[in-house]
Every structure is written in structure tokens, then in C-alpha cells.
Amino acid sequence: MLKLGSTLKGYAIEASDGAIGSISDFLFDDRTWLVRWLVVDTGNWLTGRKVLLLPTALGKAEHDRRELPAALTRAQVEASPELSEHEPVSTQMERHLYDYYNWEPIVGDSYFSENPIASRFSAPPLFGSPPAAGTPAISRDDSDPHLRSVAAIAGYHILASDGAIGKVGDLLIDDDGWGIRFLVVDTGNWWSGEHVLISPHAVKEISWAEREIRLNVSRDQVRSSPPWSPLGDIDPVYEADLRKHYDWPGRS
Known part of the structure; x- marks a missing residue:
């Protein structure tokens, strides 16, 4: 099911023996546009601590209850490797998590795998705030250059091939x-506050320094795209019409 990222934030994560916390962000791979990690705020349980969980460790979402079950125990999560709140996620941290939980990295098929973002910029800090004084920095060589924060992209300017069209309001996951x-x-x-949907297939580049996303479609193409309301559903017919309009590949 397609859900707005903003509505998935706040979903509770339920371990086999109790609540872990709630989703505060998503980290995705800019080569495949797959969510690699869920950032979970543990709230009052582990005060001030956030943990990373692999999406494949979760069960099917219960949208009525705004919950996701996790095949884990609270003790496992509590003893998991800790990450720094003010640094990018390092490849070493990811390896520690895979080893600790005995998880396999997400490298599955994606219909975006042949359209990576040709970004020339390093990822910003994971939670968007500067490191505290004296915090040891993760070297650029060890940070994962393809891991991006969904929360960090909100508000980025969107540039078509011939000019600006607006800002990122949300993501459909x-x-x-x-x-x-x-x-x-x-x-x-x-365009008077209209909302439009853009596939990652149209993304040429993300500039973290300039907070911009550059597309390979024109403003006229965007204006003539099938209309959509944020209150509306994305049914297969609408999605097929949208992909046909832009000549985007997609699922059959």
C-alpha cells in the first residue's frame, strides 16, 4: 500500500514482548530508492536514544492501529549497537547491526536500480543537527554516501529542466x-498550491548543499500531468496514466 511518509512517521513499533518506540525517520538508498533503515525513537523507554531497524524485520503494518510488529525482543533492541545522533550512519555501524541481529543487507530488486542519483555531495548529518563539541567525526570514507534521510529532503526545492516547480512536501512509500x-x-x-507526483525516475541530481532536487522533465510536462489531490488515493489506473504521461517505467 502506498502511504505518505508523514503519516507513517509516528507508527508504533511493537516487539514480541512490548513497545519499542515510534518511527521518526526513514533512511533510503539513493541508487535504488529502497528504504534501508527505519529510525525509531525509543521515547521514555530508552530516553534520548534512537535505534535503526531493518524493514525486513517488520511484519505487515496495522494501519488502523498505526503499528508495525517487529520480530525482536526489547532486550535485543536495548543491547543493540548505539549510533551517534549527530553523525551520518557509517558503513561500520551498518555492519555491526547486520552482524548483531543476523540480518541480511537489503539488496533486492528495484525498478529504480538503473537510475541512481548522480550526486556529487556527501550526505548531511543523520538527524540534521550539528555535532556536539568534542564529538569524534566519522570519516567521509566510512560514511555511507548513498544513505539519505527522508526527513532531510522535506522542503527541498524542485527544479524542472526549465525552472522551479515547487518544494518537496512529502514522499509516497x-x-x-x-x-x-x-x-x-x-x-x-x-501553480496556485497544486500538488503533483514525481517519480524518482525523473531525478537527475540532489544537491544537499543547495537543498535542491533537479529533474529531467519540463514545467509544461508537470502542468499537463494527470491531476492529483493529497486527499486522493493512488489507484493502479491513475498510476498507469501518470507513468504513460511522463513515459516512466513501472510495475505492470
Whole structure:
């Protein structure tokens, strides 16, 4: 099911023996647009601590209850490797997590795998705030250059091939396969506050330094795309029409 990332944030994570916390962010791979990690805020249970969980360790979402079950115990999560809140996730940290939980890395098929972002910039800190004084920095060589924060992208300017079209308002995530299927663009003053959907297939580059996402589609293409409301559903017919309009590949 396609769900807005903003609505998935706050979903409770339930271990086999009790609550762990709630989703505060998603980390995705910019080569495949697959969510690699869920960032979970443990709240009052492990005060001030956030943990990373692999989407494949979770069961099917219960949307009515805003919950996701996890095949873990609270003791396992509590003893898991800790990450720094003010640094990018290092490849070493990812390896520690895979080893600790005996998880396999997510390298599955994705229909975005042949359209990576040609980014020339390093990822920003994981939680968007500067490191505290005296915090040892993760070297650029050890940070994962393809791991991106969904929360960090919110508000980024969207540039078509011939000019600006708005800002990132949200992302549509498939909570079955945990792929990011569309960027929700708030067109603001350019098109009287209309919202449009843009596939990651259209993304040429993300500039973290300039907070911009550059596309390979024109403003006219965006204006003539099938209309969509943030209150509306994404049914297969609408998605097929949208992909046909832009000539985007997609699922049959």
C-alpha cells in the first residue's frame, strides 16, 4: 500500500514482548530508492536514544492501529549497537547491526536500480543537527554516501529542466516493499498550491548543499500531468496514466 511518509512517521513499533518506540525517520538508498533503515525513537523507554531497524524485520503494518510488529525482543533492541545522533550512519555501524541481529543487507530488486542519483555531495548529518563539541567525526570514507534521510529532503526545492516547480512536501512509500515510489511536490505560487507526483525516475541530481532536487522533465510536462489531490488515493489506473504521461517505467 502506498502511504505518505508523514503519516507513517509516528507508527508504533511493537516487539514480541512490548513497545519499542515510534518511527521518526526513514533512511533510503539513493541508487535504488529502497528504504534501508527505519529510525525509531525509543521515547521514555530508552530516553534520548534512537535505534535503526531493518524493514525486513517488520511484519505487515496495522494501519488502523498505526503499528508495525517487529520480530525482536526489547532486550535485543536495548543491547543493540548505539549510533551517534549527530553523525551520518557509517558503513561500520551498518555492519555491526547486520552482524548483531543476523540480518541480511537489503539488496533486492528495484525498478529504480538503473537510475541512481548522480550526486556529487556527501550526505548531511543523520538527524540534521550539528555535532556536539568534542564529538569524534566519522570519516567521509566510512560514511555511507548513498544513505539519505527522508526527513532531510522535506522542503527541498524542485527544479524542472526549465525552472522551479515547487518544494518537496512529502514522499509516497510502498509499505509492502519499502520503496519510495513518488515525491509529492507542493507547487506553491508557481501553480496556485497544486500538488503533483514525481517519480524518482525523473531525478537527475540532489544537491544537499543547495537543498535542491533537479529533474529531467519540463514545467509544461508537470502542468499537463494527470491531476492529483493529497486527499486522493493512488489507484493502479491513475498510476498507469501518470507513468504513460511522463513515459516512466513501472510495475505492470
